[in-house]
Amino acid sequence: QKEVEQDPGPLSVPEGAIVSLNCTYSNSAFQYFMWYRQYSRKGPELLMYTYSSGNKEDGRFTAQVDKSSKYISLFIRDSQPSDSATYLCAISYNFNKFYFGSGTKLNVKP
């Protein structure tokens, strides 16, 4: 069983829509949860990270962790064409090793 599973999409939405991206993970011992954004032919860049359960908001982005369900989500409000990218979730026990989801490709249509 993979440590973290992510729906690959692709996901296509109109501009202004609310986007929900999700991952599930296997081991309740994971404590750190991250979302990376990767534009085509580029390296990923960190969007947000959260520790333990709860929500974290940063502008149009909200990261949510539900440890009881082993489920993490990234919500994008008022999506823009510039948000079109692949979004990767990542989890870690202690920041020494990271496990990445397969990525969800998002396309926001103008």
Added chain:
Amino acid sequence: DGGITQSPKYLFRKEGQNVTLSCEQNLNHDAMYWYRQDPGQGLRLIYYSQIVNDFQKGDIAEGYSVSREKKESFPLTVTSAQKNPTAFYLCASQGQENTGELFFGEGSRLTVL
């Protein structure tokens, strides 16, 4: 500007040849990582190094080798023993701030002909 520099960006190799991918960072980070990215599989860890002159195998180390002689450099050699080397290779470094942030280079795309 501070960051991670990977070279070459694109590389073609004949079967049976070894090839070395360069990764240099000027962020003064101790930890460095090599990942492989294939469509639909996400990032898989090849090797990582927490400190100079020390490195550990990741989940898919077979057919790869690394060295860490200098803090700023972590080259990856893809050997002829790697059965399916065509992929996008990403190098990353991590600071000590414990924010979960990996700083990635722009990647090297290797194609075996």
